[in-house]
Amino acid sequence: xxxxxxxxxxxxxxxxxxxxxxxxxxxxxxxxxxxxxxxxxxxxxxxxxxxxxxxxxxxxxxxxxxxxxxxxxxxxxxxxxxxxxxxxxxxxxxxxxxxxxxxxxxxxxxxxxxxxxxxxxxxxxxxxxxxxxxxxxxxxxxxxxxxxxxxxxxxxxxxxxxxxxxxxxxxxxxxxxxxxxxxxxxxxxxxxxxxxxxxxxxxxxxxxxxxxxxxxxxxxxxxxxxxxxxxxxxxxxxxxxxxxxxxxxxxxxxxxxxxxxxxxxxx
Numbered sequence: 001x002x003x004x005x006x007x008x009x010x011x012x013x014x015x016x017x018x019x020x021x022x023x024x025x026x027x028x029x030x031x032x033x034x035x036x037x038x039x040x041x042x043x044x045x046x047x048x049x050x051x052x053x054x055x056x057x058x059x060x061x062x063x064x065x066x067x068x069x070x071x072x073x074x075x076x077x078x079x080x081x082x083x084x085x086x087x088x089x090x091x092x093x094x095x096x097x098x099x100x101x102x103x104x105x106x107x108x109x110x111x112x113x114x115x116x117x118x119x120x121x122x123x124x125x126x127x128x129x130x131x132x133x134x135x136x137x138x139x140x141x142x143x144x145x146x147x148x149x150x151x152x153x154x155x156x157x158x159x160x161x162x163x164x165x166x167x168x169x170x171x172x173x174x175x176x177x178x179x180x181x182x183x184x185x186x187x188x189x190x191x192x193x194x195x196x197x198x199x200x201x202x203x204x205x206x207x208x209x210x211x212x213x214x215x216x217x218x219x220x221x222x223x224x225x226x227x228x229x230x231x232x233x234x235x236x237x238x239x240x241x242x243x244x245x246x247x248x249x250x251x252x253x254x255x256x257x258x259x260x261x262x263x264x265x266x267x
Contacts, residue, residue, distance in 0.1 A: 012193065013150070045129065050164045050234060051230060053163060053164075053165065055059040056166075057165065057166035057230075060165045061225075061226050061229075063168060064166065064171060067169070068211075069180075072208070072211050073211065073218075075212075076211040076212075076215055078209055079209070080164070080212045083212075085195050088212065090134040090135070092209055093135060094131050094132060094134060095125060095206050095209060096145075097126045097127060097130065097132075097136075098189050098190060099147065099188070100119045100120075100122045100126070100145070101113070101119075101120075101123050101146045101147070101188065102187045103119040104116050104119035104142025104148055106122060106148045106150055106184075106187065107119055107186050109153045110148065110152070111154075111156070114228050115148070118143055118146050119145070119146050122139075122145060125137050126138050147240075148240070149178030149180055149181075150180035150181070150183040151176050151178075151179070151184075152180070152241055153242055154179065154180055159176055161174045161176050161241075162174070163175055164174025164233075164234060172230065172233040174237065177237060178233065181229065190202050190203065190206075
């Protein structure tokens with residue numbers, strides 16, 4: 001309770017709530033770590049079965065899938081209907097450009113100077129000549145994107161992948177990439193927008209825009225959807241971490257997965 005006569009700054013209160021939500025996410029991963037030890041599973045080992053929590057993960061996947069079908073997918077379809085293609089591409093370019101800043105910082109942390117300079121260059125060019133990232137001028141100039149994140153930084157530092165996790169609302173992660181996501185929040189320009197409503201609107205728009213990009217890929221899902229998405233996620237993450245391979249550990253979906261069709265990590 002706030003003492004009488006002391007008024008709390010609304011922006012500070014919102015920042016506090018945001019920080020607590022991030023702390024809660026970290027504590028969730030710590031909980032997975034602790035429960036793994038109690039069950040005799042080392043969460044930081046490269047186990048033969050990357051999905052030791054499959055029963056729990058499937059239950060969370062079912063929840064996420066229902067939420068997607070009833071809320072997110074309809075919103076994404078409506079967004080696509082009312083948004084002109086050129087505007088949708090521009091919005092996607094803006095978010096891709098914001099990710100370049102994060103990639104530049106992580107490339108430095110990974111000791112990849114060339115990649116850091118490329119990402120920083122793309123961010124500078126597209127933020128200025130590309131009008132806040134609406135246009136991908138950097139690609140036209142031959143500056144190649146070097147997408148990376150803190151999960152990959154942890155891999156470079158020698159942190160093992162850990163178990164596969166299906167996180168409520170967020171979707172597939174590994175313990176390493178999930179912890180990395182928390183750090184990426186603070187390495188992204190959006191986190192430092194002072195307007196709380198503006199920041200949250202940007203976060204929501206990013207989620208809807210990314211889901212809209214995946215609508216056409218829904219037709220690719222067949223058979224066991226959980227297995228398909230798990231394999232696809234693990235294989236794509238492995239391909240981004242020094243050629244590490246998980247292909248063949250679960251199924252033969254690898255040949256059907258094309259990064260160009262899905263874009264960013266699945267929801």
